[in-house]
Amino acid sequence: MKLFKKKNYIRINPPEAVSVPMEETPSIPDGLWVKCKHCDKTIYTKEINEYKICPNCGYHFRLTAKERIALICDEGSFEEWDTDMKAKNPMQYPDYDKIIQKAQQKTELNDAVVTGCCKIGGYDTVLAVMDSHFMMASMGSVVGEKITRAIERGTKKKLPVIIFTASGGARMQEGIISLMQMAKTSSALQRHAGAGLLYVSVMTDPTTGGVSASFASLGDIILSEPGATIGFAGRRVIEGTINEKLPDEFQTAEFQLEHGFLDKIVPRTELKNTLIQILKLHCQKEACENG
Amino acid sequence: MDNKAMEIVKKSRMVSRPTTLEFIEQIFTDFIELHGDRHFADDKAMVGGIAMLENQPVTVIGVQKGHTIEENVKRSFGSPNPEGYRKQLRLMKQAEKFHRPVILFVNTSGAYCGVGAEERGQGEAIARNLIEMAGLKVPIISIFIGEGGSGGALALALADKVWMLDNGMYAVLSPEGFASILWRSPERSADAAELMKLTAPDLLKNGVIEEMIPEAKEGLAENLEYTTAILKEMLVSQLQQLQALSTEQLLEQRYQRFRKYGEFTE
Ligand SMILES: [Zn+2]
Numbered sequence: 001m002k003l004f005k006k007k008n009y010i011r012i013n014p015p016e017a018v019s020v021p022m023e024e025t026p027s028i029p030d031g032l033w034v035k036c037k038h039c040d041k042t043i044y045t046k047e048i049n050e051y052k053i054c055p056n057c058g059y060h061f062r063l064t065a066k067e068r069i070a071l072i073c074d075e076g077s078f079e080e081w082d083t084d085m086k087a088k089n090p091m092q093y094p095d096y097d098k099i100i101q102k103a104q105q106k107t108e109l110n111d112a113v114v115t116g117c118c119k120i121g122g123y124d125t126v127l128a129v130m131d132s133h134f135m136m137a138s139m140g141s142v143v144g145e146k147i148t149r150a151i152e153r154g155t156k157k158k159l160p161v162i163i164f165t166a167s168g169g170a171r172m173q174e175g176i177i178s179l180m181q182m183a184k185t186s187s188a189l190q191r192h193a194g195a196g197l198l199y200v201s202v203m204t205d206p207t208t209g210g211v212s213a214s215f216a217s218l219g220d221i222i223l224s225e226p227g228a229t230i231g232f233a234g235r236r237v238i239e240g241t242i243n244e245k246l247p248d249e250f251q252t253a254e255f256q257l258e259h260g261f262l263d264k265i266v267p268r269t270e271l272k273n274t275l276i277q278i279l280k281l282h283c284q285k286e287a288c289e290n291g
Numbered sequence: 292m293d294n295k296a297m298e299i300v301k302k303s304r305m306v307s308r309p310t311t312l313e314f315i316e317q318i319f320t321d322f323i324e325l326h327g328d329r330h331f332a333d334d335k336a337m338v339g340g341i342a343m344l345e346n347q348p349v350t351v352i353g354v355q356k357g358h359t360i361e362e363n364v365k366r367s368f369g370s371p372n373p374e375g376y377r378k379q380l381r382l383m384k385q386a387e388k389f390h391r392p393v394i395l396f397v398n399t400s401g402a403y404c405g406v407g408a409e410e411r412g413q414g415e416a417i418a419r420n421l422i423e424m425a426g427l428k429v430p431i432i433s434i435f436i437g438e439g440g441s442g443g444a445l446a447l448a449l450a451d452k453v454w455m456l457d458n459g460m461y462a463v464l465s466p467e468g469f470a471s472i473l474w475r476s477p478e479r480s481a482d483a484a485e486l487m488k489l490t491a492p493d494l495l496k497n498g499v500i501e502e503m504i505p506e507a508k509e510g511l512a513e514n515l516e517y518t519t520a521i522l523k524e525m526l527v528s529q530l531q532q533l534q535a536l537s538t539e540q541l542l543e544q545r546y547q548r549f550r551k552y553g554e555f556t557e
Contacts, residue, residue: 086557090554184553210442213413250406
């Protein structure tokens, strides 16, 4: 598959704000026909290309980390780091190892983030991609450690860092140690920022809880995709507190843009070009050394 | 039926438990409370200002709960809104400018959950405090005097030293929330409290806190002076040690303090 050889994709207008319940994972299952969770239309799967956007309403289905990397990195340039890191059970939470194993089998990932270095439009970049299919990309020790190491390597190699965030929040099964990952990752970003290096956060559906209250919100530039759910507290928690239903657009990317917490909403089809443009405005190709 | 952990959780939340302002009054002199985040409002769930600790000026900030329903409503039951965290940040940056150490009192079940809090960026406010505290060039000491829950507590606890009173607690979320989200049975909150290792002795063992601060046998509220006298002495001596470090050493120690958290195989 040749990605981005030519701009052979169709421009899609930014769709309306949508909100998807957290426990649903609106990925595209195998099969000939799928039903779009946003517009309810049945779509022939061949109509959905690698961008995974509903041809009818423009809804952006959730991507796996692998799919995201294929869309964003220059072909064959991604080099993965810390591939074998796996969770332990710091709180002795009953059956945590089984829960992890199940998620590993389902996703073929060791945990909820893939990190590494790559080229994007020829620019050397550190990349971290969270995958909501793995326990809703909750942040525990492995997510925190891989992201921290990625940022630290970025600082050491003087490289920009791009993180595609997605998370339901803290990995509660790891207890207080999961909370500490917010401090650890933010501290690493403080040093990266102190070195005058670029950090771009791309908030994808859903970016909530502890991840929204740490590295996701700390980008020099913060992008998102149309309709992504972004917020700190859970919608239902707030609805329970105020005793009323919240409007659909609450805690969407569009809501966050309106309130000043995003720089730009970029449709998936344009995301790579936007990132290249941002990298071009900050980095010199030869100055970003590989290795 | 409560176990030991749940008993501590309940003690940490008691309405009679002394609040941040009472600790400040007992430990410091010349306290002047400063208000507002300079952006939106003055969040009464977060109090702060400047005071003298023996002979040196320090910045003191903390989450403020109330002893009555009326006061708790005013204080959002000790759950700060974004403007509370931004007031905290403003006062911390002010402390840095004047080379004053920062002393923080933590007593919150978590950041406020509401429409306004989301509209004004609760996540961003907490994240900003974390990254700024990671680089703040003056010593930071955080003291958990009661409840500590979630990112709303951590936003006051990215510190050089984190201490906790005997009946304090600190967890990723409340045991009730833990039991209802993970087990869908809120009635198992006591089991959750035990499993979560949220008490001071457990947190000391896990390296999440450095020191436990004793409470008087008759109760914290009944004899607050007993605790504050010890605390004051500890603060004076700890600040002496931290202030002897160069800025680079201080920030490196703080970095390593949080860098170590994580359990994994590879
Ligand atoms: Zn659709």
